[in-house]
Amino acid sequence: MQYLSTRGDATPRRFCDILLEGLAPDGGLYLPVHYPQVTASELQRLRRVHASQGYAALAFEILSLYIDDIPAADLKAICEKTYTAQAFGTAAIVPLKPLEPGLWLEALSNGPTLAFKDMAMQLLGHLFEYELARRGETLNILGATSGDTGSAAEYAMRGKQGIRVFMLSPHGRMSAFQQAQMFSLQDANIHNIAIEGVFDDCQDIVKAVSNDLEFKRKYRIGTVNSINWARLLAQVVYYFAGYFSATRSNDERVDFTVPSGNFGNVCAGHVARMMGLPIERLVVATNENDVLDEFFRTGIYRVRASSDTHETSSPSMDISKASNFERFVFDLLGRDGAATRALFDDALRQHGRFDLSGDAAFRQARERYGFESGKSTHADRLATIRAVHAERGVTIDPHTADAVKVAREHRQAGVPMVALETALPIKFAVTIEEALGHPPERPAAFEGIEQLPRRVRVLPADVAQVKRLMTEECQ
Numbered sequence: 301m302q303y304l305s306t307r308g309d310a311t312p313r314r315f316c317d318i319l320l321e322g323l324a325p326d327g328g329l330y331l332p333v334h335y336p337q338v339t340a341s342e343l344q345r346l347r348r349v350h351a352s353q354g355y356a357a358l359a360f361e362i363l364s365l366y367i368d369d370i371p372a373a374d375l376k377a378i379c380e381k382t383y384t385a386q387a388f389g390t391a392a393i394v395p396l397k398p399l400e401p402g403l404w405l406e407a408l409s410n411g412p413t414l415a416f417k418d419m420a421m422q423l424l425g426h427l428f429e430y431e432l433a434r435r436g437e438t439l440n441i442l443g444a445t446s447g448d449t450g451s452a453a454e455y456a457m458r459g460k461q462g463i464r465v466f467m468l469s470p471h472g473r474m475s476a477f478q479q480a481q482m483f484s485l486q487d488a489n490i491h492n493i494a495i496e497g498v499f500d501d502c503q504d505i506v507k508a509v510s511n512d513l514e515f516k517r518k519y520r521i522g523t524v525n526s527i528n529w530a531r532l533l534a535q536v537v538y539y540f541a542g543y544f545s546a547t548r549s550n551d552e553r554v555d556f557t558v559p560s561g562n563f564g565n566v567c568a569g570h571v572a573r574m575m576g577l578p579i580e581r582l583v584v585a586t587n588e589n590d591v592l593d594e595f596f597r598t599g600i601y602r603v604r605a606s607s608d609t610h611e612t613s614s615p616s617m618d619i620s621k622a623s624n625f626e627r628f629v630f631d632l633l634g635r636d637g638a639a640t641r642a643l644f645d646d647a648l649r650q651h652g653r654f655d656l657s658g659d660a661a662f663r664q665a666r667e668r669y670g671f672e673s674g675k676s677t678h679a680d681r682l683a684t685i686r687a688v689h690a691e692r693g694v695t696i697d698p699h700t701a702d703a704v705k706v707a708r709e710h711r712q713a714g715v716p717m718v719a720l721e722t723a724l725p726i727k728f729a730v731t732i733e734e735a736l737g738h739p740p741e742r743p744a745a746f747e748g749i750e751q752l753p754r755r756v757r758v759l760p761a762d763v764a765q766v767k768r769l770m771t772e773e774c775q
């Protein structure tokens with residue numbers, strides 16, 4: 301399988317060539333040159349593999365369709381090391397939980413950091429370690445986080461050979477639980493840097509360091525952000541698993557509702573659907589930051605300024621620009637790299653928006669690609685958390701509540717709906733307490749983590765000081 305860029309660069313690249321990369325050199329995102337088609341008999345075989353051998357075996361089958369430059373035995377071993385009951389809490393890895401007849405939650409948040417990002421990041425940790433060892437190289441991962449991504453990356457990379465992580469977070473602004481999760485890690489290769497500033501300051505420092513090409517090359521700086529193709533690919537697997545668990549036969553179709561920020565999670569659903577998985581509709585759920593809902597309703601994609609991005613109680617969906625959206629638009633435009641560039645490079649840069657409302661392609665978003673959307677507000681989250689708790693005795697986190705609210709609005713008779721659970725409630729205790737009047741349950745493994753010794757350095761929002769710290773640690 302070879303990979304191309306959404307902006308037209310068709311230099312042939314294989315999986316391991318793009319594994320450690322961010323954007324393509326032309327500024328686009330990587331996609332496979334085609335989506336492997338899963339035939340009816342192949343789908344039947346995958347259903348049996350999942351039922352008899354479990355999630356890791358299914359992951360190996362799906363990944364093998366996209367990765368032909370890692371020997372099969374090695375890839376299989378990586379999948380088996382990654383998707384264990386020990387790391388993900390159950391043998392099923394992503395069990396379905398019934399919410400009401402025909403509506404399920406797919407539990408994606410029982411990994412080490414209690415958010416769905418572990419599903420991809422844990423695999424990435426093993427793939428990076430494998431590929432770096434094969435090349436005899438090392439990598440220094442530099443990232444900025446407002447919570448979930450940073451901790452998922454650190455737990456995936458801790459103790460891995462050849463990898464260091466430098467993670468910037470806004471000093472004092474993450475939830476107490478998220479701070480404790482990250483700062484209690486004692487691994488020598490993990491470096492927490494709390495920046496005296498907001499998330500945007502952290503992001504700006506990462507950009508400034510990465511734009512210093514000499515420094516970047518000398519210190520082998522890489523990232524693990526959500527545009528990484530391997531992360532997206534890892535997420536395709538749980539759409540297959542969710543489909544098999546929600547149905548008895550491959551004649552049935554299923555709807556998914558996905559709480560969305562950077563469009564990574566639901567883009568993986570799009571890839572699964574393009575491969576032939578019988579997904580009827582992909583429903584995008586946003587919070588008050590409704591860039592994506594606006595697009596799917598109107599055909600207008602209008603990125604927001606940071607100052608126009610609301611701070612909400614589902615903070616991991618507070619985005620002003622959905623970094624993976626370009627992948628879907630590339631498909632929507634018939635995989636025309638020049639047309640994609642005209643929208644994302646020219647129009648967005650000059651006008652901060654583009655308008656496909658008059659374009660025949662826009663109608664296809666719904667008719668051919670199955671996309672729909674909805675929006676959920678703080679009041680909706682509270683009401684949904686309360687209702688699910690009262691009806692089912694189950695506490696859901698605020699992001700999952702956005703999905704459940706929108707999923708209920710989009711139910712179709714006779715079509716099972718699977719809403720993706722993206723975090724456990726303990727990560728967002730303040731909102732749960734606001735909704736229910738009491739704090740969420742805490743998994744036993746996380747008792748007292750706020751009291752553990754912390755490993756974090758506080759720095760001013762200053763590029764030079766961050767670089768100096770990195771230089772010292774890389775000696």
Ligand SMILES: *Cc1c(COP(=O)(O)O)cnc(C)c1O
Pocket residue numbers: 415416417448449526559560561562563564565566616617699722723
């Ligand atoms: C990252 C995240 C999301 C959004 O996922 P995208 O792939 O960015 O669309 C939703 N919920 C939680 C809890 C997250 O951590």
